[in-house]
Amino acid sequence: xxxxxxxxxxxxxxxxxxxxxxxxxxxxxxxxxxxxxxxxxxxxxxxxxxxxxxxxxxxxxxxxxxxxxxxxxxxxxxxxxxxxxxxxxxxxxxxxxxxxxxxxxxxxxxxxxxxxxxxxxxxxxxxxxxxxxxxxxxxxxxxxxxxxxxxxxxxxxxxxxxxxxxxxxxxxxxxxxxxxxxxxxxxxxxxxxxxxxxxxxxxxxxxxxxxxxxxxxxxxxxxxxxxxxxxxxxxxxxxxxxxxxxxxxxxxxxxxxxxxxxxxxxxxxxxxxxxxxxxxxxxxxxxxxxxxxxxxxxxxxxxxxxxxxxxxxxxxxxxxxxxxxxxxxxxxxxxxxxxxxxxxxxxxxxxxxxxxxxxxxxxxxxxxxx
Numbered sequence: 278x279x280x281x282x283x284x285x286x287x288x289x290x291x292x293x294x295x296x297x298x299x300x301x302x303x304x305x306x307x308x309x310x311x312x313x314x315x316x317x318x319x320x321x322x323x324x325x326x327x328x329x330x331x332x333x334x335x336x337x338x339x340x341x342x343x344x345x346x347x348x349x350x351x352x353x354x355x356x357x358x359x360x361x362x363x364x365x366x367x368x369x370x371x372x373x374x375x376x377x378x379x380x381x382x383x384x385x386x387x388x389x390x391x392x393x394x395x396x397x398x399x400x401x402x403x404x405x406x407x408x409x410x411x412x413x414x415x416x417x418x419x420x421x422x423x424x425x426x427x428x429x430x431x432x433x434x435x436x437x438x439x440x441x442x443x444x445x446x447x448x449x450x451x452x453x454x455x456x457x458x459x460x461x462x463x464x465x466x467x468x469x470x471x472x473x474x475x476x477x478x479x480x481x482x483x484x485x486x487x488x489x490x491x492x493x494x495x496x497x498x499x500x501x502x503x504x505x506x507x508x509x510x511x512x513x514x515x516x517x518x519x520x521x522x523x524x525x526x527x528x529x530x531x532x533x534x535x536x537x538x539x540x541x542x543x544x545x546x547x548x549x550x551x552x553x554x555x556x557x558x559x560x561x562x563x564x565x566x567x568x569x570x571x572x573x574x575x576x577x578x579x580x581x582x583x584x585x586x587x588x589x590x591x592x593x594x595x596x597x598x599x600x601x602x603x604x605x606x607x608x609x610x611x612x613x614x615x616x617x618x619x620x621x622x623x624x625x626x627x628x629x630x631x632x633x634x635x636x637x638x639x640x641x642x643x644x645x646x647x
Contacts, residue, residue, distance in 0.1 A: 303358065303393060305400045308347040316347060319357045323389065326417070327533035328381035329362050332507035337364055337379060339507075340500045341644050346375070348400060350393040359388030361397040363404065363413070368645040371613060375405050375413045379647035380500075382433065382577040382598070385418035394421060402603050411607040416600050424601045427610050432595035434575035434588045435536075442563050453555065453590045460556035468520060469553060471560045475517040477501055480527035480543075483517075487543030489635040492624030497640035501529065501541075516561065518553040526553040530561055536572040537565035558591075579614060613646065 308316060313331045320329045327333065334345045344365040350358050364379035378384025388394040398421035405413040420426045439445045446454060463469040478498070485495040504513055511532060518526040526544035530537065539561050544554050562573055575593050578585040585595065602610045614620075627635065 302353055303396045304351045305396050306349050306351065308349050315357065316360065319360055321534060323387055325387040326383045327531050327538060328378040328384045329360065329387060333378065333381065334362050335507050336500065336503035339503045340497065346404060348397055350396050358390060359386060359393030359397050361386045361401060363401060364647065366647045370645040372411045373408060374411050375401065375408065376647055377415050381416065383417040385415035394419065405603060405605040410605050412605055412611065413603045414600060420601045424603050425610055426599050426601050428597045428599040429580065430614055431577045431579055431598040432585065433577050433598050434593040434595060436573055436593050437571055438562060438565060438573045440566060442566060445562055445566060448592060450590060450592045456552045456555050457559050460552040463551060469551060469556055470519045472517040472519060475515045475527065477505055477515050479517060479524050480515045480529060483524060483527035483545065484541050484543030485636050486545065486632060489630065489632055490628060492628040494639035494642040494646065495636060496643040516557065518557045520547065520551055520553060526557045528557050528561065535570050536574050537561060537570045538574040538576065540576055
């Protein structure tokens with residue numbers, strides 16, 4: 278973090294649509310490393326996202342070299358009333374943008390009132406203008422006034438989970454529950470084994486193979502290493518499922534308050550017939566119950582994809598994800614996703630690349646896909 282002069286934002290006391298009353302005076306600051314504890318406390322206690330934590334932002338800086346802006350609003354009593362982490366993404370393919378939060382499904386502004394949100398949005402726009410960025414992007418939250426919004430590309434999947442495995446299993450739709458029972462039986466027969474604490478390298482190898490098969494460039498190993506370094510074992514976990522001692526499915530899971538977030542997952546084709554992927558998610562759900570979590574966050578998926586359909590088979594209802602944009606030099610909102618017709622041919626070619634080539638070239642491209 279870097280510290281610059283604070284900027285006062287004066288607002289008339291007024292009742293917003295939400296019913297909140299704005300503060301008569303707020304100050305926007307860019308915080309430095311000495312405020313890490315205070316920042317993370319606000320994220321945790323204020324209902325912020327895992328992707329707003331300093332651990333996520335430091336990992337981006339260490340892995341990709343992108344600059345981070347830690348914007349915070351304070352009231353007259355110097356209490357933080359809102360935060361906005363911005364990642365300064367300089368892409369050789371797509372230009373420059375300020376994103377909250379990059380390499381994540383969510384982020385955006387987290388604030389206690391509409392006045393704080395407005396102050397942060399205004400300041401972010403000023404930063405975008407100073408940087409001559411294409412746009413400023415907020416992934417989630419309420420749309421600031423005069424910002425554009427976009428949905429219909431991604432959906433999120435969250436669901437409350439019961440407080441015991443028996444009820445959790447009953448809550449899963451019949452067909453998927455039958456698949457799970459087969460996997461649980463295979464575990465009892467010694468054919469499947471769950472490894473709760475697995476080596477990062479083995480999980481990465483499975484993930485890299487899986488995303489190549491989907492036509493997507495993989496991120497560098499150092500990204501996972503940075504996350505492992507910047508988060509505690511209580512916040513990030515690496516797990517595997519083995520079949521006859523061979524790893525066939527792997528998962529990186531994040532833990533945030535009452536929420537469990539299975540995030541990066543990959544599996545070999547052999548995992549399908551053994552329902553190893555189902556088994557892996559089930560084991561994480563059971564671990565979440567043990568840790569008294571109440572929300573299972575299945576992450577985002579693009580509409581119309583197999584991953585989207587798979588999550589509905591578990592009984593999860595899709596929730597449209599809405600992202601907000603302030604265009605600076607761009608004339609239209611970005612459309613950087615594999616569903617864009619411009620990327621269809623590239624996706625088809627990528628699926629056919631030898632794995633060693635995809636794993637070497639992938640990280641070079643992935644840093645542009647923030």
